[in-house]
Amino acid sequence: MFGRKNEPAAESPGQPEEDPAQPLTGKGTPTPRRKDQEAARRRPLVPTDRKASKAAERQAAADERVRVRRALETGDERHMPWRDRGPQKRFARDTVDARFNLGEYLMFAALAFVVASFIIPQDSQMQIYILSSFWVVFLLVFADTFWLSRQLKKRLTAKFGAVERGTVWYGSMRALQFRPLRLPKPQVKRGQYPS
Template sequence: MFGRKNGSAAESAGQPEEQPAAPLAGKGAPTPRRKDQEAARRRPIVPTDRKASKAVERQAAAEERARTRRALETGDERYLPYKDRGEQKRFTRDVVDARFNVGEYLMFAALAFVVISFVVPQASEAQFYILIAFWVVFALVIFDTFWLSRQIKKRLTAKFREVERGTVWYGAMRALQFRPLRLPKPQVTRGQYPS
């Protein structure tokens, strides 16, 4: 009922039989045998010349490290480490690098505190004031980092509408590093905020 009509039924109905179109051209070559394909892909699991293989691997790793190091200095997004890639991370780096951060100098303050505490006698009143000064600097760093985190989140939301996870923390940790030692290297000068 729903199947095709037989050829004899079509002729008996008075309709001429349809001729198939010209035969389709083949793919031009026979299908390769599985055995031949597997033989073409076969390679030794362990290279025959291990020394040469190790040298090639070392050379490739050295080139990759050099490319990453150049990217960290120039800011080339293609070869940056995964944790530093992306528009939001670049924007955050520029915001952090454009401002003066109190956290940059925390390590210097801690080092000065240690040196002074060795020089000043333990029982003196000066030791108390030095300790208070260090805690004041530490509190300033915490406040400055908190303020910076809020500013980064606000700017990222205004520019990108949403903030990628970990970007604010990335900026806060960058602010605690001494500017000349930051990687990727700062691409903006102080006061040159990104738009």
């Protein structure tokens, strides 16, 4: 009573007739049934060939590790770990890599002090000087890292407005690593500060 009539609509004079030789512009096939689509996607929970499945998983994991390692060396952020991604982390890395940091030589100084303490006799007066000089170096590194964190926070706030949580700590810990061993690899030279 209120529905449409099932009569074919009369063509309006402005519409061209369909040519059977021309391909269909629409989908051209009926929509598949849900039951058929679900059956096509269905897979067993446990693969039939477990050896091949494990080998494929190991290969995929190895490929991912290679991709991440290459990204850490080249600076490609698409494949870096989440802790290293983002413009603020890149800015912090570039700022740390552009300056001379006392912290990157802390491990070498500690190793030298340990070796010196083994060489020099325990009852010698030199042991006090060695220990005192180690604490002086440690305090200088602490002061340098504190100064870096303050400068980094100020520069990040000026550039980005708000500082992401953990970015200043990320930069400070990077300053304590020896420059050639840092990952991601430094992308700037010393003195080449980011703007």
